[in-house]
Amino acid sequence: MEEQEKPISLVLFSGTDDKLTAAAVLAVGAAAMGRPVNIFLQYYALDAFRAGKVCADHGLAADATPEQSASARGHKGLHWSELLKQAKDVGEVDIQACALSMDMYGIGRDDLDPLVDGVEGVAAFVASASEGQVVFI
């Protein structure tokens, strides 16, 4: 498989808006460049994809200083959910919820935002990642 055709697989663990935005920017860039993108939602990231909660305030990472928080919150860029919609529009992007995290928080399929394409186990995610890079955010 040529490097430029390999998928890019993102494991989203953190559920803060800054990390979700950083991940969504990677996803839209990879999708625009023709790379298949797999996104696996675990723990706090999965919680942010609950139906009706996507646009809520998910806070920022502990790394952010007060000055940086103001800059991040005031930035003119699109919301991460809009970036993910763009990514799906221009490319091949599959968003899967981690079955373990679903079980841990008692989340059912119907509780998830329509951005999420399904629920899968970790082996299926690793299979879809195949020869491509896996990034943990």
Place this chain on the structure above:
Amino acid sequence: MSTVQIDNRGPREIEDFVGLKTIDARGMACPGPLMNLIGAIRQGQVGQVFEVLSSDEGSRTDIPAWVAKAKHDLIEVIEDQGYAHFIVRKAR
């Protein structure tokens, strides 16, 4: 108005491109200008020329990278005051 060189036919005005579509993405954050270009090119005709105006620093690397990957033609990048014009022809 800026002039550009195309196809060895000598410089001409940007407005001379038939069906030129200008996308004013100035002020948009990365990767907004690129995404607007991708959307416009999908809707356009083969051979049509697009002009993206972008003040986003990321566009300077992203638009050429995407145009090359998607096999369209980057005709010219023209610097302006605080932004750049990216002239792209839909090649396929």
